[in-house]
Amino acid sequence: MKKQIICLLIACFASTSLEAQTIASLASPNKLIEVKLIQSPEKQIQYQISYKSKEVITPSSLGFTFKKPVADLRKFNVIRIDSSTFDETWSPILGEVKDIRNQYKQLSLELKDAGNSGIIIQLNFRIYDDGIGFRYNFPKQDNLNHFIVDNEWSTFKMTGDHTAFWIPGDYDTNEYTYNKSKLSEIDASAAAAKEKDIALTSPIGKNFVQSPLMLKSAEGLYINVHEAALLNYPVMHLQVNGSTLTSQLTPDAVGNKAYLQTPFSTPWRTLIIADKAEQILASKLILNLNEPSKIKDSTWIKGQKFIGMWWEMHVGKANWPLASGKHGANTANVKRYIDFAAQHSFDGVLVEGWNQGWEDWFGNWKENVFDFTSPYPDYDIDSLTKYAQSKGLRLIMHHETSGSATNYERRMDAAYAYMVSKGINTVKTGYVGRIIPRGEHHDSQWMTQHYQRVAEKAADYKLMVDSHESSHPTGLHRTYPNWLTSEAARGSEFNNAPTLGIASNHTTILPFTRLIGGPLDYTPGLFHLSLNQFDTTRTQKVRSTLAKQLALYVTIYSPLQMASDLPENYEQHLDAFQFIKDVAVNWDDTKIISAEPGEYLTIARKAKGKDAWFIGSITNENARNISFGLDFLDADKTYEAIVYRDADNADFEKNPEAYIIEKRLVTRVSNMTYRLQRGGGCAVSLKKIN
Numbered sequence: 001m002k003k004q005i006i007c008l009l010i011a012c013f014a015s016t017s018l019e020a021q022t023i024a025s026l027a028s029p030n031k032l033i034e035v036k037l038i039q040s041p042e043k044q045i046q047y048q049i050s051y052k053s054k055e056v057i058t059p060s061s062l063g064f065t066f067k068k069p070v071a072d073l074r075k076f077n078v079i080r081i082d083s084s085t086f087d088e089t090w091s092p093i094l095g096e097v098k099d100i101r102n103q104y105k106q107l108s109l110e111l112k113d114a115g116n117s118g119i120i121i122q123l124n125f126r127i128y129d130d131g132i133g134f135r136y137n138f139p140k141q142d143n144l145n146h147f148i149v150d151n152e153w154s155t156f157k158m159t160g161d162h163t164a165f166w167i168p169g170d171y172d173t174n175e176y177t178y179n180k181s182k183l184s185e186i187d188a189s190a191a192a193a194k195e196k197d198i199a200l201t202s203p204i205g206k207n208f209v210q211s212p213l214m215l216k217s218a219e220g221l222y223i224n225v226h227e228a229a230l231l232n233y234p235v236m237h238l239q240v241n242g243s244t245l246t247s248q249l250t251p252d253a254v255g256n257k258a259y260l261q262t263p264f265s266t267p268w269r270t271l272i273i274a275d276k277a278e279q280i281l282a283s284k285l286i287l288n289l290n291e292p293s294k295i296k297d298s299t300w301i302k303g304q305k306f307i308g309m310w311w312e313m314h315v316g317k318a319n320w321p322l323a324s325g326k327h328g329a330n331t332a333n334v335k336r337y338i339d340f341a342a343q344h345s346f347d348g349v350l351v352e353g354w355n356q357g358w359e360d361w362f363g364n365w366k367e368n369v370f371d372f373t374s375p376y377p378d379y380d381i382d383s384l385t386k387y388a389q390s391k392g393l394r395l396i397m398h399h400e401t402s403g404s405a406t407n408y409e410r411r412m413d414a415a416y417a418y419m420v421s422k423g424i425n426t427v428k429t430g431y432v433g434r435i436i437p438r439g440e441h442h443d444s445q446w447m448t449q450h451y452q453r454v455a456e457k458a459a460d461y462k463l464m465v466d467s468h469e470s471s472h473p474t475g476l477h478r479t480y481p482n483w484l485t486s487e488a489a490r491g492s493e494f495n496n497a498p499t500l501g502i503a504s505n506h507t508t509i510l511p512f513t514r515l516i517g518g519p520l521d522y523t524p525g526l527f528h529l530s531l532n533q534f535d536t537t538r539t540q541k542v543r544s545t546l547a548k549q550l551a552l553y554v555t556i557y558s559p560l561q562m563a564s565d566l567p568e569n570y571e572q573h574l575d576a577f578q579f580i581k582d583v584a585v586n587w588d589d590t591k592i593i594s595a596e597p598g599e600y601l602t603i604a605r606k607a608k609g610k611d612a613w614f615i616g617s618i619t620n621e622n623a624r625n626i627s628f629g630l631d632f633l634d635a636d637k638t639y640e641a642i643v644y645r646d647a648d649n650a651d652f653e654k655n656p657e658a659y660i661i662e663k664r665l666v667t668r669v670s671n672m673t674y675r676l677q678r679g680g681g682c683a684v685s686l687k688k689i690n
Contacts, residue, residue: 020046020059024081026107030129033273035107037125043075043114045123049132051273056223060155060244062123064136067256068148071119076111079120083107092287093298093481094559096590096605102288104128118143126268130283133228133268140262149249149258152236154269156225156245158183162215165509165597168192169208169237171250171441172200172434174472175490177500178509180598183215186240197497199362199432200403202441207240208248210472212516214280214509214597221273222280226516228268228289230474231452233258235443236267252446253439267474272516278592281511281603286475286518293481300462301481303559303585303608304426306396307341308350309334311526311564314496316535320353320361322376329353330378334395335387340567342391344581349388350396350428350562354379361402365434369402372415385422396426403433403469405440405450412454416461425462426484426560428521429454431469443471455480466521466560473518485519485558492523492564495542496531504543504652504679505598505620507552512597515557523564524552525580527573529656543621546576547646547659548681553583554616555603561585575661579644579683583614593628600676602626611688613639619676621652626674626682633668638690641666645674645682652679665689 018041025036036048038059049057063074087103109123122137136152138144161184167176168188175198179191192203212226225245227236234250234257247269249257268289274280295301309328312318318328329351337349357370375381381395388395397419401408408415408429419427431442440446451470458465459482468487477483489510495502507522514520526549529542542549553561563570563580570577584607593602593615602617613633617626633639640663647658656679666672666686674682 023078024107024109026083026105026125026127028127028129029103029105032129033127033132035125035127035132037107037109039078043077045076045109045111047125047134049271049273051221052275055159056221056273057271058157058159060157061153062155063153064121065150065153066147067150069117069144071113071117072115073113073117073119073121074153075114076121077114078109079112080110081108090292092478093293093301094303094484094586096557096587098588100284100287104288120144126289128285128288130274130279131270131272131285133270133285133289135268136266138260138262138264144262146259146261148256149260151257152247152249152266154247156271158215158223158243158245160217161243162217162223164209165214165513166209169204169210169248170202171204171443172202173198173442173469174210174488174514175494177490177503178506178513183240183243194500196499197494200434204237204248209238209240211236211238212472212513213238213245214512216597221275222277224272224280224512224516226270226286226474228270228286228475229291230267230448230471230476232260232445232449233267234445234448235471236269250441250443252444253437258445277512277595277597281592281595282590286516287478290475290478292478294479295459295481298481300425301464304347305561305563305580305585306346306348306350307337307563307567308352308396309337310350310352311566313352314493315531315533316538317533317566321358322378323359327353327376327378329376331380331384334379334384337567338384338388338391338393341393344577346393346563348394348396348426350398352398352400354381354398361400362433365436365438366402367404367407367436369404369407370400372399372411373418381422385424389423394426395422395424396428397424398428398430400430400432403431404436405431405447406436409450409453412457416458416463419463420461426464426466427458428466428468429470442469447471452480455483458482464560468521472514475518477518484560485521487521489514489520489522491521492526495526496540498540501540502543507555507618508601508620509598511555511595511601519558519560520556521558521560521562522552522556523562524549524556525563525565527565527576527657528569542656543652543679545646545650545652545656545659545677545680546573547644547650547683548618548679550576550579550644550683551616551618551681553580554605554614554683555601555618559585576644576659579642579685582685584608584610584612589632591632594626600624602628604632613686615672615684615686616681617674617676618681619679621678623678623680624676626672626676628672630666630670630672631668633666633686634688635668637667637688639666639686640689641672642685643674643682644684646677646680650677650680
């Protein structure tokens with residue numbers, strides 16, 4: 001890293017001017033983004049961002065208030081300013097591309113409280129070609145050791161009343177359906193009131209939303225607001241006041257936000273900025289702001305495709321508790337799943353409801369629900385693990401905690417040792433219900449520390465993690481690559497939610513919101529799209545065509561992908577199921593071909609270490625024609641394209657399971673053209689044949 005001291009307008013530090021003073025500025029490596037740091041006459045420190053010489057963020061203030069020691073840190077004297085440059089290329093263990101360039105310029109300020117506390121804060125801005133990140137550092141110092149955060153006052157002042165894609169701010173869930181409105185029209189309370197099928201909600205208020213927040217200006221500029229490297233700190237929500245966003249940290253059981261000790265660095269506050277929607281999705285800013293992997297030997301971390309004894313419970317065929325009389329996780333039924341998975345070369349089989357405790361697991365705020373090592377008597381885990389291994393695959397463990405994180409932490413060592421003894425290397429965790437310690441939230445500091453402890457403890461046992469009902473991802477899969485994926489969104493199971501279900505535009509918004517932070521275990525691949533198969537009174541339907549379900553394996557990134565439907569439903573469409581068998585989960589390259597939040601998306605990905613590409617195209621409730629070139633293919637080579645598209649009469653409401661499979665030969669000068677029907681999609685596999 002190259003460093004230099006900036007001497008810009010140093011004399012202004014002692015100025016008594018009644019006007020705001022620019023104290024430093026720095027541009028991105030490509031010169032398109034510029035950050036200016038300003039000191040107001042009242043000694044507030046503000047930042048301003050421009051893109052292509054046009055203002056994107058108007059002067060926005062920064063600061064903190066502490067409960068202990070009592071301090072209002074929003075006015076400062078500037079002690080020092082310096083800058084540095086950084087440029088490296090690194091390779092993710094699992095990811096969307098083979099190599100990632102991490103190039104930025106950094107602007108750092110050392111500030112001293114203008115009051116009488118004597119507290120020192122350092123502000124770091126990293127300026128990338130695709131956006132910026134900033135964070136606060138509290139160095140070790142005589143005037144500050146232990147401290148309690150009352151609030152963080154980071155603001156993002158937009159230049160207008162942008163269109164926003166948002167979900168209500170909520171301290172316990174991110175499973176809401178997405179809304180689209182102007183910033184001034186946001187009513188999170190009304191949106192939250194419509195939700196009847198989320199297990200636990202704690203909405204903050206009318207004008208609070210969650211990040212990642214996707215914005216689009218009237219001029220067509222795209223802005224994404226989020227955070228990166230969330231460790232030992234509460235989740236940041238956003239308060240909306242006109243066109244100004246202000247950080248809102250998740251409180252703990254007594255109303256405090258964070259308990260910290262110097263030295264400490266907050267998560268990064270991030271802005272991805274682009275004039276094309278495709279560039280937002282191509283950004284690796286969030287990953288670059290996270291620390292490199294802490295796992296030295298990562299050879300045991302692998303991408304996986306799996307099926308699961310899971311959807312049966314959602315559609316009424318089976319249930320989790322043994323006492324229900326329809327216990328799905330029994331030895332004979334799980335063997336059937338293992339046979340199907342082995343026949344089609346899958347890596348694993350998830351089994352939910354295998355362990356004792358499901359009879360009163362939810363709604364009682366009960367601490368000791370599961371012990372994670374006691375199977376039901378009709379589930380012979382020893383014979384099943386051996387049977388799976390004989391077929392070349394593994395079982396995937398399920399650890400539902402019922403929100404009792406304290407119980408889970410006491411039992412993690414025993415639970416993980418139990419997994420290792422059974423040859424199981426992947427665990428799906430769950431946090432349905434109110435959190436214990438009682439009064440904590442899913443998004444509070446204690447729980448963000450808990451998710452980190454799970455990832456670290458699992459790594460000690462060489463286990464991979466898929467977390468559900470956890471807080472929004474912030475790029476930590478770089479630091480903890482065994483944390484393969486998370487749910488933390490309205491996943492595919494909500495197709496079965498009777499009140500709102502999943503709107504047909506939902507999966508065209510997710511890549512611009514939830515997926516900005518990291519991989520999503522969405523669980524796609526539903527083939528039987530009317531959900532009354534085992535209960536004729538049900539009216540729920542999947543608002544998607546079958547071809548769109550295939551395309552989601554490309555448009556929604558996760559190195560752990562589930563084929564979520566029942567074996568008997570796949571057996572009715574084995575020709576379409578072939579795409580799920582073929583599609584990769586780890587990638588050497590990704591091309592965002594076309595995208596618009598809430599409307600459509602086409603992505604092409606190159607499989608890791610193979611001469612094979614896969615393409616996914618999806619649309620919302622509107623049909624549309626798609627056409628694009630294949631110039632990303634190798635020159636002078638021919639590929640066989642297998643196209644899985646909506647039939648001409650397909651429609652997500654009237655005829656969702658109609659599809660056509662076509663084969664053709666293509667080269668890099670060929671064009672792909674097809675029609676996406678309403679709520680539809682198209683999946684394409686491209687394999688080099690010479």
